[in-house]
Amino acid sequence: MSNKVKAAIIGLGWAGCEHLKGYAENPLSEVVAVCDMDQERANQVAQENDVPQIFTDHRQLLEQEDIAVVSIGLPNFLHAPVTIDALNAGKHVLCEKPPARNAEEAIAMAEAADKNGKTLMYALVLRFAGDAQALRKMVDDGELGQVYFGKAGYVRRRGIPIGAGGWFVDKSRSGGGGLIDIGVHALDRCWWLMGAPKPVSVLGATFSHFRHLVPEDVKYDVDDSAFAQIRFENGATLMLEATWALNLPGGGYIQIAGTKAGGKIDPLTIYKDDQDLTPEVTGDNPYRAEVNHFIDCVLNGKTPISSAEQGVTLMKMLDAIYASSDKMGEVRIT
16 A cells, blocks of 8 residues: 555646646655546546546545545635635645635634644745745845835736636625735735735725626626735835736736845846846746645644745735725724
8 A cells, every 4th residue: 555645636626736736746645536516527637647536525535534635726715614624534734825715714724723733734836936935045044134125916907707606706705806816926925025024004905997897697796906005013014916907017026125135036136236136046846846845744744834824814914905995094903
């Protein structure tokens, strides 16, 4: 019998299949089960990847004692209940972003992980790109000095997703729109590169002006753009913009500035005095690196760099942006 870590995938969309590839390529793990409500999809993925067990109900999958780790690639409203089910069943969990629909759900997930003594990691994949890893090491080594400013954006000029049954644009199921869908990537990566300082206040604004791009019979009650300034306990600040639709050029960017130097990624560039430096970047496919890190944490009892605790803090920042927009004023984070 193989002594590899037995993994299962719940939710076989694009993200779930990227997790599957990661486990398959890791010499310490193997995928032994897949689960999707779409029986045909589950059969197809299992056949293409030589996976022996197929389920359409995640609760039946979680009854399998040989499965040690589970990846969850489901819509946002299922992250918390399925993750908690898996943790209570004694499985370690790698859950797709965003951590949940709100901080309350993320707290419940973290508590379940702690109660069961299991690893809960969030699939914040952009942390695992080679340029982000290199820049974070420079921050940790003090090469940028005290990092006090960050600026991040993920802007689509036009790009509103609908999802199966319209779940992406239904707040009750998604938790939000462009901010929670793609803004979470920009915010998380920039915040992490700044050293993940403790947030203390947020001033944010969200807008929904592009309902006309969505079919009339689809419920649409989410933001299509969001903008925010986040202040941290160490005095640093972060500026964020995230849009599904905006009448400006699209694109993504991450910039951070410290007292000794600044940096941006894609491509990685360091700004020091009057010099622009382009360090060499190495690294694995970030999706594979993410799964490799998860397996390492499970086997060696390490805390993931995208931990349950950080997932709670990330959701508190997103919640505060929405709350600040509703209030039309600053919101404190506790």
